Amino acid sequence: MAGGEPREDDSDADREFLLAAGAAGAATTVFTFATLFVILRARSGVAAAMDGLAGGVPAWSPLPNLPVLFAAVLVALLVSSAIAYGVVVRLARPFAVLAGRFRYGRLASVTAIALALAVGLVTGSLGLLVLGTATALGLVPPLVGVRRVHLMGCLLIPILAAAW
Numbered sequence: 237m238a239g240g241e242p243r244e245d246d247s248d249a250d251r252e253f254l255l256a257a258g259a260a261g262a263a264t265t266v267f268t269f270a271t272l273f274v275i276l277r278a279r280s281g282v283a284a285a286m287d288g289l290a291g292g293v294p295a296w297s298p299l300p301n302l303p304v305l306f307a308a309v310l311v312a313l314l315v316s317s318a319i320a321y322g323v324v325v326r327l328a329r330p331f332a333v334l335a336g337r338f339r340y341g342r343l344a345s346v347t348a349i350a351l352a353l354a355v356g357l358v359t360g361s362l363g364l365l366v367l368g369t370a371t372a373l374g375l376v377p378p379l380v381g382v383r384r385v386h387l388m389g390c391l392l393i394p395i396l397a398a399a400w
Contacts, residue, residue, distance in 0.1 A: 265313060270296075273306045279395065 268280045273296040278284035286309070287293055294303045355363045377384045 262313070262317060266310070269306060269309050269313075273303055277398070 268283050271279050272283045278287050355367045
């Protein structure tokens with residue numbers, strides 16, 4: 237239950253949520269790299285860095301021929317996921333106890349200030365303008381009673397348009 241103490245009968249729901257969130261993150265990573273190899277355009281900073289370090293990735297064509305570099309990325313993702321799972325299983329409970337000692341509002345405020353400072357130092361006033369715009373957009377869905385996931389539409393159209 238967001239914003240409050242979990243109920244006793246919600247332990248399975250909490251685990252399912254965490255599993256779904258992790259699976260969505262893993263799927264996003266795999267699809268980001270698949271996109272890099274299929275349309276030869278990076279859609280994340282990590283994909284762009286890998287493309288730059290590799291000096292350009294080979295095109296994945298025809299589709300049945302999996303590029304060796306993409307296969308290596310998939311293996312690395314699998315190994316890192318297994319390691320992350322082990323770390324999370326061991327550290328989740330101690331971290332939850334530690335995190336429970338902090339006041340959420342203060343932690344969120346400090347994080348927001350640190351993020352704004354980092355964006356301002358790295359990107360200047362234009363970056364702060366983009367951060368402010370993105371923050372304002374992120375505040376709209378709860379105010380109008382919709383989910384934030386609907387904001388993804390404003391990203392998908394430019395991405396698809398840039399692919400052609």
